[in-house]
Amino acid sequence: EAGVAQSPRYKIIEKRQSVAFWCNPISGHATLYWYQQILGQGPKLLIQFQNNGVVDDSQLPKDRFSAERLKGVDSTLKIQPAKLEDSAVYLCASSSSAGLSYEQYFGPGTRLTVT
Amino acid sequence: AQTVTQSQPEMSVQEAETVTLSCTYDTSESDYYLFWYKQPPSRQMILVIRQEAYKQQNATENRFSVNFQKAAKSFSLKISDSQLGDAAMYFCAYRRSGANSKLTFGKGITLSVRP
Numbered sequence: 001e002a003g004v005a006q007s008p009r010y011k012i013i014e015k016r017q018s019v020a021f022w023c024n025p026i027s028g029h030a031t032l033y034w035y036q037q038i039l040g041q042g043p044k045l046l047i048q049f050q051n052n053g054v055v056d057d058s059q060l061p062k063d064r065f066s067a068e069r070l071k072g073v074d075s076t077l078k079i080q081p082a083k084l085e086d087s088a089v090y091l092c093a094s095s096s097s098a099g100l101s102y103e104q105y106f107g108p109g110t111r112l113t114v115t
Numbered sequence: 116a117q118t119v120t121q122s123q124p125e126m127s128v129q130e131a132e133t134v135t136l137s138c139t140y141d142t143s144e145s146d147y148y149l150f151w152y153k154q155p156p157s158r159q160m161i162l163v164i165r166q167e168a169y170k171q172q173n174a175t176e177n178r179f180s181v182n183f184q185k186a187a188k189s190f191s192l193k194i195s196d197s198q199l200g201d202a203a204m205y206f207c208a209y210r211r212s213g214a215n216s217k218l219t220f221g222k223g224i225t226l227s228v229r230p
Contacts, residue, residue, distance in 0.1 A: 003159075031215070042119075042206050042220030043160075055215045091160065097214055104218060106160040 002026065004107035006092050012113045018080040021110045024073070025094030031055075033104065034067055034077050035091040043091055049075065082114045117142045119209050121221035128197045129229050135182075136192045136224050138207030146212040149183065151192045154223070155203040163205070166190065168212075194226075202228045 005024040013019050025032050030051050035043035046065065048056040052072040060067070064083070069075040079086055089111050093104040118141045128134035140149070151163040166174045166183050173181050178198075182191045194201055207221040 033217070040222070042208075042222050043218075044220070045217045048215070048217060050215060056217055102210075102214060103162060103165070108159040 004092055004094055004105055006090075006107040006110055008110055009108060010111050010113075012115065013082055015084055015114050016081040018078065019082055019112060020076055020078045021090050021092075021112075023075045023077070023092030023107060025075075025092070026096075026105055029094035029096050029105075030072070031095045031097070031102070032069055032075050033093040033095075034075070035093065037089040037091055037109070039088070046077070046090075079112075082112075084114050087112055087114045117144075117209050117211065117219045119207050119219050119221035121207055121224050123224050124222075125225045125227070127227045127229060128194070128201075130197055130199060132197055133193060133195045134197055134226065136194070136205055136207075136226065138190045138192070138221055140188050140190065140207070140209050142188070142209065142211065144211045148210045148212065149181075149190045150208040150210070150218070151179070151181070151190075152206045152208060152220075153201075153203045154206065160206070164192065197228050199228050199230060202226060 032049045034046045037043040046060045047067045049069045052069050067077045089109040091109045092107040095102045095104045120139045147168045149166045152160050153163045154160045164176045164179050178195045180193045204223045206223045208218045210218050
């Protein structure tokens with residue numbers, strides 16, 4: 001079974017530029033999550049999708065961040081314009097509705113550096 | 116709101132020895148899940164062990180076991196026979212029961228293993 005795929009793995013941009021990250025979850029997983037992990041901290045949920053609908057985006061800075069999952073499969077997270085404090089690893093995870101614990105499987109992440 | 120606290124930022128253990136990583140959490144829920152995740156340097160996050168709150172028996176996965184104290188809201192991870200490959204960041208995480216609930220992570224602890 002293929003894992004969660006993310007691209008790119010690394011990205012360096014200047015502040016005020018735009019950037020987009022892509023995630024392809026495990027096949028059949030209905031739920032997809034985007035986390036932001038700042039260096040030295042635990043991941044923080046940015047947005048959660050159930051199929052192509054948003055379940056939770058309460059911690060997404062909507063003035064600059066946007067995300068979509070149009071066909072209920074892969075997803076794109078965009079930052080426009082980027083700030084220095086957006087430097088972090090962006091993790092994508094997915095889970096199935098099968099099983100009680102709804103275990104989340106994580107991708108390798110995209111490390112963003114904003115200069 | 117649920118919170119997860121990992122008060123030890125770093126720990127070190129001698130190879131083949133045993134180490135315990137501490138975690139406390141706060142919740143008003145009675146049904147939830149607790150997790151320990153491992154994140155090696157520049158590598159993706161993987162699940163180490165999971166504990167269901169309704170189970171009194173502590174979870175065990177090979178060399179990894181937990182001490183779950185529900186009344187005290189404590190959830191520690193014990194790693195026995197530590198190996199060099201155990202060196203990583205370890206995150207404690209909480210999730211209430213239900214399909215769309217999110218993971219709340221602690222800040223993590225960096226574990227180093229001395230040869």
